[in-house]
Amino acid sequence: MLTDTDGLGSILETLVKMTVFDWKVREPGIPYFKPKLATLSNTRHSLDTLKFFLINATLAVAPTSNMHSPFDKNSPSGNMWNYVTSIYHEVFKEQSTIASYRVLLQRPDGVSVSDKLLNKNKIQWFYGNRKMQCDKLIWGLRNYFRLPTVEDLAVDLLHCDEISLTESRFNPKGSLLDLFPSEYLQSLLPSFARYEMLSEEQQAYVFESIDKITENLIWMVYLGCGYSYRFPELVDITYAGPNRALFIDNDTRCLVLFTTYTKGDKSTKPLTKRLDATTSKYLLYHIVILRQIQANLLGPEYCEVNPEHWPRFHGSSIELSQYILHQYVFFSIKESTLLRQKGFNDMLVKELGFNTRELRQAMVAIMRNYVKRSSVSEVYHTMTQELMFGHSVRTGLESYGLDSFSFDSVTASTATYFQAVASESWHNWIELESSFRTPQVNGIPSEQDIQELEGYVDTLKTALHNIRFSATAKKLRELPSIVPTTGLSGYLASQKAARRPGIATTLDQLQQVAHVLRSNAEM
Numbered sequence: 001m002l003t004d005t006d007g008l009g010s011i012l013e014t015l016v017k018m019t020v021f022d023w024k025v026r027e028p029g030i031p032y033f034k035p036k037l038a039t040l041s042n043t044r045h046s047l048d049t050l051k052f053f054l055i056n057a058t059l060a061v062a063p064t065s066n067m068h069s070p071f072d073k074n075s076p077s078g079n080m081w082n083y084v085t086s087i088y089h090e091v092f093k094e095q096s097t098i099a100s101y102r103v104l105l106q107r108p109d110g111v112s113v114s115d116k117l118l119n120k121n122k123i124q125w126f127y128g129n130r131k132m133q134c135d136k137l138i139w140g141l142r143n144y145f146r147l148p149t150v151e152d153l154a155v156d157l158l159h160c161d162e163i164s165l166t167e168s169r170f171n172p173k174g175s176l177l178d179l180f181p182s183e184y185l186q187s188l189l190p191s192f193a194r195y196e197m198l199s200e201e202q203q204a205y206v207f208e209s210i211d212k213i214t215e216n217l218i219w220m221v222y223l224g225c226g227y228s229y230r231f232p233e234l235v236d237i238t239y240a241g242p243n244r245a246l247f248i249d250n251d252t253r254c255l256v257l258f259t260t261y262t263k264g265d266k267s268t269k270p271l272t273k274r275l276d277a278t279t280s281k282y283l284l285y286h287i288v289i290l291r292q293i294q295a296n297l298l299g300p301e302y303c304e305v306n307p308e309h310w311p312r313f314h315g316s317s318i319e320l321s322q323y324i325l326h327q328y329v330f331f332s333i334k335e336s337t338l339l340r341q342k343g344f345n346d347m348l349v350k351e352l353g354f355n356t357r358e359l360r361q362a363m364v365a366i367m368r369n370y371v372k373r374s375s376v377s378e379v380y381h382t383m384t385q386e387l388m389f390g391h392s393v394r395t396g397l398e399s400y401g402l403d404s405f406s407f408d409s410v411t412a413s414t415a416t417y418f419q420a421v422a423s424e425s426w427h428n429w430i431e432l433e434s435s436f437r438t439p440q441v442n443g444i445p446s447e448q449d450i451q452e453l454e455g456y457v458d459t460l461k462t463a464l465h466n467i468r469f470s471a472t473a474k475k476l477r478e479l480p481s482i483v484p485t486t487g488l489s490g491y492l493a494s495q496k497a498a499r500r501p502g503i504a505t506t507l508d509q510l511q512q513v514a515h516v517l518r519s520n521a522e523m
Contacts (some may be wrong), residue, residue: 009080012054012080012083012084013083015050016047016050016083016084016087019038019043019046019047019050020037020038020043021035021036021037021038022035022036022037022038022039022042023035040091040094043091044088044091044092047084047087047088047091048088050084051084051085051088054081054084102114102115103361103362103365105365105369106119109121109366109370110122110366111362111365111366111369113354113358113361113362113365114358116352116353116354116358116362118352118354118359118362118363118366120429120430120431122352123223123430124430124431126219126223126351126352127219127220127223127224127430127432129351130216130217130219130220130223131216131220131278131282133212133213133216134213134216134217134220134282135150137209137210137212137213137216138150138213138285140205140209141206141209141210141293142193143193144192144193144198144202144206145190145191145192145193145293146190146191146192146193147190147289148188148289150281150282150285151281153188153281153284153285153288153289154280154281154284154285154436156184156188157180157184157188157284157288158248158253158280158284158436159253159436160184162181163179163180163181163184164179165179165248165250165253166250167179167247172244172247174240174241174244175239175240175241175244175326176239176240176244176246176247176248176287177239177240177287177288179248180288185288188288188289189289189292190289190292190293198297203297206293206297207294207297207333207334208334210290210293210294210333211332211333211334213286213290214286214330214331214332214339215332215339215343215344215347216347217282217283217286217330218234218235218330218339218344219344219347219348220278220279220282220283221234221237221257221275221279221283222234223279223430224275224276224278224279224280224432225257225273225274225275225279225423225426226273226363226367226371226422226423226426226427226430227271227273227363227367227422227423227426228359228360228363229259229273230360231341231344231356233259234330235328235330235338235339235341235344236259236328236338237257237259237328237329237330238327238328238329239287239327239328239329240326240327241323241327244327245257245258245259246258246283246287246329249274249420251435252274252277252434252435252436253277253280253435253436254274254275254276254277254280254434254435254436255274255275255279255280255283255284256272256273256274256275257271257272257273257274257275258270258271258272259271259273271419272419272420273419273423274419274420274423274424274434275423276427276432276433276434277432277433277434277435277436277437278432278433279432280436281436283329286329287329291325291326291331294325294331294333295325295326298325298333300318300322301318302318302321302322302325303316303317303318303320303321304317304321304336305317305320305321305324305336305337306336306337307320309337310324321336324337324338344356367426370429371422371425371426371429372425
């Protein structure tokens with residue numbers, strides 16, 4: 001076929017043409033089959049397979065053969081190989097071309113991408129659904145564990161005067177959990193709601209619920225930071241280890257993502273993205289509470305993570321599994337690895353009808369046109385937005401003489417400030433809390449309120465004193481001691497459980513107590 005002798009070259013040409021179709025039969029039993037077009041990725045894969053077959057078939061030719069090498073461009077028999085490779089390169093070029101999208105502004109707060117609308121209401125609705133699903137699943141876990149609420153955990157850890165959240169980002173602690181005293185964490189850890197251990201079915205339910213929470217939480221983080229990550233960067237976020245990405249902002253008490261973005265030229269760009277208060281609470285809850293449930297139920301011998309998926313890790317499967325479990329945020333028990341992009345994409349398509357590339361186009365357009373911050377120079381704010389998306393800042397900025405702007409061109413504190421302002425601008429636009437506030441009951445009490453409360457306390461003290469030294473209390477103290485320190489209800493319960501024969505005597509004594517109380521009430 002490669003030498004195009006006896007018309008066999010046409011067979012090879014037919015095989016190349018067949019790679020553009022998807023030959024998988026989706027509905028067996030149909031008398032006729034009309035194949036659909038394959039994706040560019042599948043076409044390229046089929047051509048790769050065909051090239052591999054041709055190379056190995058040629059190498060199997062006997063050395064005494066007079067056939068010239070078909071892989072030599074100058075050989076008379078290289079036409080067919082050149083044909084196959086040229087088709088392959090065209091497919092590769094087409095696949096590498098970034099699809100252009102028609103993006104239109106839909107005032108007052110939306111954009112359309114490929115005739116699909118995304119606006120503030122849709123983003124809020126999608127985020128709200130993710131939060132609602134997390135709440136529902138956490139509530140279901142209360143059937144098996146005593147759990148603090150998301151709000152209570154946030155107040156206990158983020159607004160405790162005894163906890164300092166200050167640390168150096170360049171010399172951080174080993175884990176986000178190391179910021180909190182161990183006795184605090186121990187007091188917050190979940191315990192079984194029942195005395196018996198969980199069955200296998202119950203454990204499976206718990207693992208499935210936490211996996212679903214993780215699938216929803218990753219979208220809350222995506223929308224909470226605003227300047228969207230690509231999935232590989234998002235799923236790689238860690239809360240512990242040498243590449244720890246999660247920190248806490250000491251001013252707003254919200255979680256901060258400190259990551260790097262790798263460009264096509266292999267250069268890395270540091271990025272800081274601050275989450276809103278709500279997402280920070282749920283992410284902290286996931287790490288402190290839900291991850292500890294997973295780790296305790298799986299135990300120290302858990303070893304289901306496949307080392308083949310982590311070629312850079314050197315160690316046993318147990319060491320790898322524990323390493324992933326105690327460092328990475330978005331870990332899936334079902335997959336025994338980090339969350340997969342398919343589930344991430346499927347949720348987006350099902351809920352909003354966008355694919356991830358369309359959503360990124362829409363988010364960039366929304367940031368550029370609607371998210372503003374008047375307290376920062378318009379130029380610097382625009383440039384910061386582009387860099388937080390991982391873009392270079394050149395086109396359209398030459399008029400300001402700042403086409404070479406990068407976070408390297410300003411001081412570290414200034415770059416951090418620009419990025420913090422950009423995150424806050426997004427939170428304000430999407431109407432998410434940009435800082436964590438301690439819940440208050442009816443505001444701060446006034447001086448009059450305090451005096452009124454003190455009056456109540458004095459009244460209670462007087463009432464207790466009168467009861468303690470009343471004539472009734474004196475007569476009760478003269479009766480035989482029949483009620484232990486556990487209280488009357490505890491005493492009666494223990495008597496009933498024991499079924500003691502002397503219960504009649506006890507009832508006589510109780511009747512004496514009732515008679516004394518009644519006679520004093522009539523006085």
